[in-house]
Amino acid sequence: MIGRARRSEELGETLLPKRLALPIFASDPLSSVAYATQEILLVLTLGGLAYLHFTPWIAAAVVALMAVVVLSYRQVVHAYPSGGGSYEVASTNLGPSAGLVVAASLLVDYVMTVAVSIASGVDNIISAMPDLAGHRRALAIGFVALLTAMNLRGVRESGRLFAAPTYLFVGGVLIMCGTGLLRFLMGDAPVAATAQYGIEPVPGEANLAGFALLMLVLRAFSSGCTALTGVEAISNGVPAFRKPKPKNAATTLSAMGLIAVAMFVGVTTLAIVAKVHITDDSCRLTGLADCTGYTQRTVIAQLASAVFGGENTLGFYYIQAATALVLVLAANTAFNGFPLLASILAQHRYLPRQMHNRGDRLAFSNGIVALAVAAGLLLWVYKANVTSLIHLYILGVFTSFTLSQAGMVRHWNRELRVVTGPARRHRIHVSRAINGVGSCITGLVLVIVLATKFTQGAWLAVVAAVVLWVMMRGIRRHYDSISAELTATDPRSELVPPSRVLAIVLVSTVHKPTLRALAYARAFKPDRLEALTVAVDRGEAVRLREQWERLDVDVPLKIIDSPYREITRPVVEYVRSIRRESPRDVVAVFIPEYVVGHWWENLLHNQSALWLKNRLLFTPGVMVTSVPWQLSSSVRADRPAARAPGSVRRGEPAAPRPPYQGRS
């Protein structure tokens, strides 16, 4: 289902050329054109039609911000080509705690990218096919599952698959905007179907002035900033580019910025020209007959319909299909970014080691699955509603923008201390200025977003990031303390063998597994050997003693009473008592086990051996030996070529190998 397993050496083959990297990493900022304009309008129309004239100014601010961020990130890509992106920049220059803040914010935002993009994609599908309105949630979850499966196959094949729709979307939207604006210039301006409706303001939002009006405009601006999400994906994904990695990544970043600005400006202008009226609640549209049964179309859908002449035209369906497709694929940006970041965090021991394992197909499988589960959950809880989800969005992006740009300023300051040539010093001064301005502006936007969105739902994103931050620090502390405990300061002394080996063979009845365990234990020639049984039932114990005497073996049988029908505790206590008598010896416990071939056969046998082994491992100075007896069914199940499920997935090609000691 996810293709054949691949050798670690094949890693180089999965690197991306620019024409594939652009759609993979840039489909998120490009696709956000599909909802950024709409989110601005949704906020402004809270006050009726009165404030729509702010739209161009807000759009201009978003475009300016986009330019600042793209320029800033070009510096990051060149300075830090290893792909840690904002996380690496902030860690290196502002310290690990600041880096973790960025990492937590980005992880949350990747999840939001998947949720919002897919929700908006489903919205556009429903705009074209209103009959599907009842299946919103199922569609969204289905797309998450589809993307997960695709990404588990590995990045390159996904890239080829994902390139076409992005280009089709960009082309389609630019043609739509061109056609629409041309018609406008020729005096035949397209008119949206909703231009005829008025909008009733929400009580309390009409006739605003002063601070209240400012807040409304800032809220609209915050919503418009969704256009900037995903810009950092390229800086996190530099290692996936072909060489020269930084240059290719920077070029892709600029191309992405230009295309995004062109599309955003085009769509926003067209929306103003065509008088698109859209509200958060269709019952505030005046002049509408049946408002409850009316499904508002997305801005893109309204524009496509107006430009191409209706909802049954080829142009309309083309735009809707391309938009829906690119939005669902935009979620793929996060499916590339999240596992990579999680893997780097795991390598730095801030996340469980498993996040750093490449799967059979060389993708970071565990990160992909974690992202899919989190996004799927959000879509389920928020019923795949874009407007609910969008409030949780962009907070993390601007946190990481601000901190990484601030980090870059420090980075350049440090460079200035060592670099001497005037030309290079000048370039650094320019870079520092760009990053300084970038940091201040994105910091300002962060404050604006926090102020206008916190009570609307953004608090949840803040809480999630804080929880992640605390958890990651805890995980790091855990790994550090274990590593400190396990490091051998004096290896020679650790190698001193115990003075004697006392072997115990656990016995319940005399059958082949028991006899084999006894034979193997004797082969080791321990200093002392005895058989041990727990007498849960007196009669059984007497029968066993008789069998044992008939066996006539030179190993004494020790019987422990257990009136409370326990097995584990008496054995553990007996072993402890031996250790207390001779603390310098080691106790070897031999447990006969029979191995069955099918999982359901295990249901038919008691799990006592497993529990007992588990508890014995907690006892110092003990080793536990399983002596297996393979039943015929196990031989059938054990084909030599068979691989343990997931065994490949646990390999790690380029990092500290998982120790055998990691146990459950």
Place this chain on the structure above:
Amino acid sequence: MIGRARRSEELGETLLPKRLALPIFASDPLSSVAYATQEILLVLTLGGLAYLHFTPWIAAAVVALMAVVVLSYRQVVHAYPSGGGSYEVASTNLGPSAGLVVAASLLVDYVMTVAVSIASGVDNIISAMPDLAGHRRALAIGFVALLTAMNLRGVRESGRLFAAPTYLFVGGVLIMCGTGLLRFLMGDAPVAATAQYGIEPVPGEANLAGFALLMLVLRAFSSGCTALTGVEAISNGVPAFRKPKPKNAATTLSAMGLIAVAMFVGVTTLAIVAKVHITDDSCRLTGLADCTGYTQRTVIAQLASAVFGGENTLGFYYIQAATALVLVLAANTAFNGFPLLASILAQHRYLPRQMHNRGDRLAFSNGIVALAVAAGLLLWVYKANVTSLIHLYILGVFTSFTLSQAGMVRHWNRELRVVTGPARRHRIHVSRAINGVGSCITGLVLVIVLATKFTQGAWLAVVAAVVLWVMMRGIRRHYDSISAELTATDPRSELVPPSRVLAIVLVSTVHKPTLRALAYARAFKPDRLEALTVAVDRGEAVRLREQWERLDVDVPLKIIDSPYREITRPVVEYVRSIRRESPRDVVAVFIPEYVVGHWWENLLHNQSALWLKNRLLFTPGVMVTSVPWQLSSSVRADRPAARAPGSVRRGEPAAPRPPYQGRS
């Protein structure tokens, strides 16, 4: 929550005196009075009011049947005091396959007893408090959970708790019937609230004649036979009685039969006198204003209201409370019978061994939980609707009645061959006649039930019993084949030790756990010792070799390449290759593990060791030794007095002890 753990010797203390055994084992047949009459009426009123005059005849047939069954089971109790009940009788006399048919039928019926009794109990609660109608399912599941918790505490304490309500119910219903019939004799007959409504027949069920009418009457009779369910519980529960067990059990059985007949006759007579009109669909009641909003009361509720003068009287609430309580507790009959039967079946190796384990409180915990889950599922799926559930019922009871009575006839035939005294031979002839008649009559009823109920839902019960039957035979075959494989035919030859021991210590890095494993392996003085590592990453392997050389230990380090990042497979293949070279040697694999104290810590470490151990156990001639290194957190978690969860539950006081070999 379920009380302190109890020693195996305390088992004797949990035996029951008659006055407690009656309510425990007989609450099911006694409580069925609450729905048996109603189910007869529900079938008859399919044809309107025209066929209600059949009621007394059907009731008389049920009473006669009850007498036959009680008399028959008195013979069983005396002849087979060990508590296998119908299962034991059928197995012994008709062969194991017939016994298993009975066992499967009874297991299904125990589940149905819980489901039907609780559903009916909830119905009676809703009759008194119609506001709860929306919470039917939640109430039912809640009661199942309550009974489960009570039974996990153990049988005797439950008995005392359950005795009072049964007696209160019997007293209440008898007083109600007495009062009602006295009023009738004095010319002041009670009149049910529904007497005023007519009943419209279901299309196609009116004006029946000949075969169709016969089928309707037989269907009504089948439904009335629910009064007989649970009679066999006493014969299955003989071991729970005080001595002399058979005599006490037979006396209790007779007492139960008399009380049940008195109540059933009383309620049915009263229902005829008071003209209770009840239908499967309230919209077939004529003369009712708003039929959809109308909740029909149970027959018991209508009678209580008519006799005691309304729905706000103390008498009404008393009857409803006692009925609901006894019905919920009737489910307890099954909570006593099911685990006991399952335990006997497990002892005979027809069910997983775990069913035979007594819990900390000496109850068969696993059987209790299995019953609760099955009944809860049925209540959930059928929305706790009595009429839907009742179609699945009584099939199993009559299967077991018929087969066990047939078995008893064979039993007496065999006795006749050895017994000589004329008095004893006469008694046996009488017994055989009773059982012969019983077998024929219950067999006839079984055919009637099958014919009238199969398409109504009883097919599901048949399917369930067949699946259980096949499964139990499969389990027995599995245990038999394993037992045959494990039996040592020549113990001495199995004890011959392998010629040499080759030890392999798995190494990933040089740290304390590895060094300890090495030290322990050397303490065994194996014939050959080497360290083994899997090179998932070349650089790591080179570093490890350097560390190893610095360590300067006389153990060679073997490095295996693994381009596909696997760990398990290369190790297993290496071990196999050693074994191929020297098949008479044994390979001892030492795995260093570190032990953590909290479950969540395991999430932070790879599970490679567990997988590897698991796969190695499938390899012949291998033993796997875990050498644990206890981290400080594990020491905190390992209090010596702490008991492994469920360790007590796995003990078995009176049967083949679970072998240590049973493994997962």
